[in-house]
Amino acid sequence: MISEKKCKDCGKVKAAAEFWKRKASPDGLALYCRDCFAQRNSASYRKKQASLGRKTKDFRRRREDPQGMKYCPRCETVKALEDFGNNRSKGSGNSSYCKPCWNTITREHRERRHGSSRNYLLKLRYGLTEEEVRQMTVQQGGVCVICLRAAAKHVDHDHFSGAVRRILCFKCNGALGQFEDDPQRMLLAADYLELRGSQARMLENEFGEPVFRRRTRVELRGLNRVAWGTLGGTSRAGHLHHRYGITESDADRLFELQVGLCGVCSDRPGEHIDHDHGTGAVRGIACTGCNTGMGQFGDDATCLRRAADYVMGELVRTVALPDGTTRLSFTCPDVDPATVPLNGWKPYRDADGERRRGDPSFGRRAGDGFTPLEVLVREIVARSGASGGSAVSGASARS
Template sequence: MEGKECRDCGQVKPAAEFWKRKASEDGLALYCKECFGLRNAASGRKRAAAQGRVMRPYRRWSAVPEGMKYCPRCQETKAVSEFGRNRAGRSGLGSYCKPCWTIVVAENKRRNHGSERNYLLKLRYGVTADEVDAQLRSQSGVCVICLRAAAKHVDHDHMTGLFRALLCFRCNGALGQYDDDPWRMRESADYLEGRSSHSRAMMLELGVVVIDGHARRLVRRLPRQGTARDDHLRERYGLGEAEVENLKRVQRGYCAICRDRAAEHVDHDHVTGAVRGVLCGGCNTGMGQLDDDPVSLRRAADYVQGRLIMRLPAADGGVRFSFTWPDVDPATVPVDGWEPYRAADGAHRRLLLEWEGRMEEQPGLRFAVSLSTRCRREVLMPGAQAVFPRLVAAAVSR
């Protein structure tokens, strides 16, 4: 059959313009596709009106020109380039144009999750905005590692995906540079204090722990004497290219801290200008983000091991956080009032590491370290709180 007359519009149209219908003698529907769509739309809108719903005006899908697509939200026909990709769709394109898609997604997030922030927190870290705000109040708004900056960034364990705490930008970035490795953080603290294995190697090989090239920086006033790299090293660190290579030789070509990656970056004290060693990118950047501070480095090491933040009984019968030694309720300390507690905590952690280093030589120290840990973690022996401050004071006076 070449054509057929539609009962509604009365036009004779090709057979391709009719749907198939087995009940008909010719196997085609009684109405053309366009009139069939109008009948279905009228029936559907009649049912919707009876239910109190309002549907959009009917629009025939095939009326859209080739290379164009209709957006149901802005009700405009646009070029297919204005639509994002969607492999699940029959056409391979999104249902809405790109501007409308952004609005629809934001509306869905607010409707289903309360806010876009809440949606992202649940997606990335598995916590809600209310839980993050509660954690921030428990920390009294301060970063639990450095105790100096406001906590604004959510930190999580990259292995387990579990939420840990809120940190400042620099501390959060430093953990990533160190790959959450507590050994590298503690080794960096010893490196800064001149007590690491690299410091001993420097003393044995060169007779000094650090190289003070400050006086030789005057070479910047003289004409260039070597390669561009040699002049740059002399201007910035007071060491020539050959001296840096000799420093790498002392380190066997590896980072002075982790001793696992290639030594690429000259590290120096930003106050005195003395060169300490040659580090890999991660150790050099991570140490810089923690302001070359041994206290923050040791606190960060304990943090990634789950030994920094403790839950203790609160005065109101609930639970509060504690992340310093001696213990102090974070709610009682302003954001800029942590410096005394930070200094005492740093001395305590350094003293514990010294004890642990001598435990093999003096087994009696094992009891002292265990006792300090019990007083810190479980608060079982209040009397000991009066003993350990004297030990901390002795460590600070060294």
């Protein structure tokens, strides 16, 4: 077996590995080295394409990249294989372009076919175009239909049916997810914040107040060293002491009073101390979803009640106009969203909040001859059906 051979085209003596195999040759190797063979094939191919009137790219020699490296033809750089994505359709198992170039190519492709990446994602996730979302935002006056405070920027949809509901702000959209689109939990949270629920009554029976007040300096005197961990205390004790003004025994007692359950929904384990950010008073121990959801709604009972009606499809209504057109309505007293600037919703929001707080049924079923208690029970049953939950568990938690 020969180790070297001379190429008939370039006349250079090269290693046998630089020649392709050829059974017809006495030595079993091709007459031309690999580079010259490629040049010959390229010339033949381009001559044929030119006779057919077709244009071809310039000839590019085959690259020999170092082990563990790969060439990206877009940025024309040799990079490590870790800089390339996976592609099982390729023999090498890697994509043709490095990750930054692949992202750029993908973005350009989306913009060319769909107008923009946002338009592509809207069509992919919700079946809406960017223009349709813009029209929906204009219809609701550019404001989030739940809080009536922030600009509407995020598409909200029903996670069960996939139907698009309205355009919300970031916080309201996230808060609905924390409450798992459950209107019962939102109504219970509204009463909890206003100290009208079972949690407030339990605290008042135990401590004489609907909240657990922060301990005074005099009451905490002598407990500081333990709370700071110098006499066997824990980091949890220090956190409770500094942030909420209570001790570990206070937190443990509150947890026992709630039977280990969330003070808002009574369905999930209590995990986080919940307090009034204005007064610092502790209201109870809440689960992660209720605690985070109330925080994203700004501890606002009006937002929670509006969100409960929104999830059930009772907040946003279509109003027919005398000229045959329609507009949206999502407050009471009714107002045309197109006539209110983004920062002018406060009086309408306050009036709407008072109306919802005084009448949980909000007039939808109150004029049917039922007593207020019957209206409330019917509302709980209806909201339970809308959320797919049990009316019994929600009613018992509320009582």
